[in-house]
Amino acid sequence: MGASIALTTMTMTTDVRAAVVARGLSKIYGQGDAAVHALRGIDVSFATGAFTAIMGPSGSGKSTLMHCLAGLDTVSSGHVHIGDADITTLSDKQLTLLRRERIGFVFQAFNLLPTLTAEQNIRLPLEIAGRQADQVLMDRVVETVGLRDRLSHRPSQLSGGQQQRVAVARALISKPQVIFADEPTGNLDSRSGAEVLSFLRRSVRELGQTIVMVTHDPAAASYADRVVFLRDGLLVSEVTQPTPQSVHDMLLKLEA
Amino acid sequence: MLRTTLAGLVAHRLRLLLTSLAITLGVGFIAGTFVLTDTIEQGFRQLFTADAGKVAVAVTPKDEDIPEQVLAKLRTLPGVAGAQGLVRGTAPLLDKSGRAAGSTATSGISVVAGPLDRTNYVSGHAPAGPGEAVLDENTARTRQFEVGDTVTVLDLAEKRRQFSLVGIIDVGVDQNLAFTGAVGFDTATALEMTGEKGYHEVDLAAAAGVSPETLKKTVSEALGQTYTIRTGEELAEKLALDGNVQLDYLMLVLLLFGCVAMFVAALVIYNTFNILVAQRTREMALLRCIGATRGQVFRSILLESVVVGLISSALGLLAGLGLGALALNVMGRFDTPVPAGASLALTPRTIVSGLVVGLLVTVVAAVLPARGATRVAPIAALRSQVEEQTFRAGLARSLIAGLLLAGGLALTGVAIWGLGGDAGLLTAMGGGAVFFLGVIVVGPVLMRPLGAFAGWVPRKVFGVPGRLAVDNSRRNPKRAATTTVALTIGVTLMTLISVITASTRETVVSSLDEQFPVDFMITAQYGRQDATPLLPAEVPATLRALPEVGLVAELRQTDHGGAFVGSLPDGAAFRPEVLSGSIAALGPGTVALSENQAKDLGARVGDTVPLDTAEAGKVDLKVVALIADGSLNEAMPYTVTVADFEKYYGKIGPARVYVKAKDPAAVDASRRAVESALLAYPTAQLSSAAEVRGEFDDAFDMMFTIFAALLGLAILISLLGIANTLSLSVHERTRESALLRALGLTRPQLRGMLSIEALVLGLVGAMVGVVIGVAFGWAALQTIPNETVFVVPVGQVLLYLVLSALAGVLAAVLPARRAANASIVGSLASS
């Protein structure tokens, strides 16, 4: 309990620079006896230009939290602010436009449209928003991801790691306020996973991007600046400047 | 395995629903056809049997009518309790304006009283004397006569005779009487009015204790071979058979459309199973991994199709009952003689053929997809990314398609330039069918370029959703091709019919303009003579005497000695299309021959041909011109001048009289003058060019509407197919849609994307259909020997394109709604 109180205080103090803030966020699936309290009142904030990992045992509510933060799912109570917008008060249409403008996504699998080439996939969010691609940024992103010679390939012609890198590039290209990634390396071997993760970290360092990533893997979490831990729908602890070892220790402590 | 299959069916029941609906509709059409014809037939049979119960033996003539003395002789035979002769001839009824009613004269019949009376009275009673008459229900209604009115009927000498109307009768299923209408008298009056010399049937009642068979034997011995003698039962059987010939024809036409509908349904099923198999690749691979053999996988899919086929065919039978009832109702409304109040007939034949056809079509359409399922390798269960269907036109496909396309074209070519006529038309149809099969085979190859073409505008106009939609429509060419080909069939046939109707209409109109360059035409009512009815000889002279009338030209014709001879109407307006020689050279002792007649005779311009005439004996005529067939409305094998015609055949009445108003601005006035002059000749019928055109128009419109209605079902099924493919594709792309939504595509944009995809599919299907329809419409017209104008009804064809695109969008409404309303999180999680 002590940990969560400390956290709340810290949240308050960092509000000014927060990209995403959640207050008293709770999510209940189902009703009556079948009701599942996936989130039980979470207060958390994610600083701009930081790479934050969310960890916790299976079923602890990580994905749910991410979906609620990203406006993909409705909340049962509480508020979520992305920048100055309280997304819990927005209509579906407004939410969609907000996602378009301010949020990037990387999912665990199935990130790309099979009919489009890698480049078209990368440009897709901009086109949907009717915006022009920033050619300098495009070049830089493509260079960073190391996909220059793969741009005209379709997803089915790319490896899993390459597909995820395309997805990251796509998330970056629209310069969103925050990128949400749900187990982006879950399907990759450790080498491709490392590539994607270091790429994510570089985009935080070099492009000033804000990233919130859900992961199971202590090694993946160690790429982040900060790791927050969930258990039974509650934020229970956090580790800053994580190493694989410190994350692992914290997980063991939580599961005990 | 059986349990897995059934569980799968239950799980996919929604997806199979549209498929079942396709089969249900197809089977419904076929079953409906049988229900309709069976019901009519049974209705007829019941009526005939009821009638036949009153008659012990019926005597009908083989050629000449039965004379009075035979009737008298029959009355004296042992075992005969009563005999009635039935009269049937012509007795033109005049309508309230004093003109003979209808283009064909009313039939005059005798109405008998007593035990042999088979007449059904709607109201009133039988005529009790020479001053009374009855009328059939239909004529009474359309000509607005009621019991108690006085009706006027022309007798043999065309003199007006008045009768008081005492009853309205129902002529039942007698096609002849239903067509002409009937006015009934007592036997003596009927004989007098119609001028018949005998009876067209004599009905006998048997004395107590004498069986119809015994009586038939007695009558046969007395009359010999001159007459056909039947018992009442045999008579009923014969009447029912006569009715059946027409029914068989109706059934054949309907079944043809049923086959088209079933073929379209088969395509829809084939597509659905293909997609279902593709979607269940992993499931199937998993089954194979845990030890299911190829055979088991194959059988599980077939079993699925059997269950679907059986259920939907059974529903189809129900639909058939509904459709049959509907058709009966519609036919009843259009005054087609159908037995009223007959209960719907569901015969074993209907049940068996409905079930068998539905089941066979479903299973056969599922065989290929099932075979595809067996090719799934167990390893496929382990692949994560669903593989995109790639399509390459294989050598086999190209070869088969090439053969079919070339074969279809060759057949059509032969039909046009080699055969012509009916055989040519049938061959051209066959060629069209073969060509179409080729198009089906080559369809997937066409899909990408056509999709790009049809999608060009949406791509430009609708931004990202438009672009994604066009890409989606082209991403699985095989599936898209099968989906659209179903619609193509409907559109092809509609276009074909439109082209043929429009061209024929234009041909008729232009020939009307050319050959009917007059204001009115006067013909005689059909009825008295079997041949072309002739007008009274003095009609032309009467008309010429009118000051309002300009040109009066008469066309005479005869078939004396089997040679059809006509006169060339005077007046420079009538100039047929001359192939060789000159029609201006037609003078005394010369003849113009029709193209065909010249061919038959081997005669050319300058030759002399013999003609057997009525008054001048055998004459030799010099051929001065050959006339194109059908170029003159009444093109006769032989055409001579009016003067020569009179010399050869005497002064007989004209078959037609053409009239032109003296003042073109006062056509109405001259029409009134002609009408009042014709009052003296009630059977002369006046029609104007506009009326003739209107009649043709009505006939064409009617024909077109019927065809369109019959094709409607096939088109409906193909739309179901589009909806089905789309909803299956949408299901397949659940995660894709969720991804797009997560990336910021709004709900309306997602819905729009799917609608545009459907629009492109609909457009592609329609484009192909329109092109083939126009091409084969042209081919069909070429086989018609007469000169025909080729017209493409552009407006109509464009309408088909637009409607098809809209129909596609309509078909996408539900799938698109489902996709747009799905929760993003839930969809992303689904596998």
Ligand SMILES: Nc1ncnc2c1ncn2[C@@H]1O[C@H](COP(=O)(O)OP(=O)(O)OP(=O)(O)O)[C@@H](O)[C@H]1O
């Ligand atoms: N749609 C749903 N309906 C009902 N309960 C749900 C639903 N989605 C999630 N849950 C429940 O909510 C809780 C949190 O689920 P969530 O998916 O957020 O867990 P997670 O931390 O992401 O787990 P994992 O590490 O396995 O992905 C779980 O108990 C889960 O069973």
Ligand SMILES: [Mg+2]
């Ligand atoms: Mg999760």
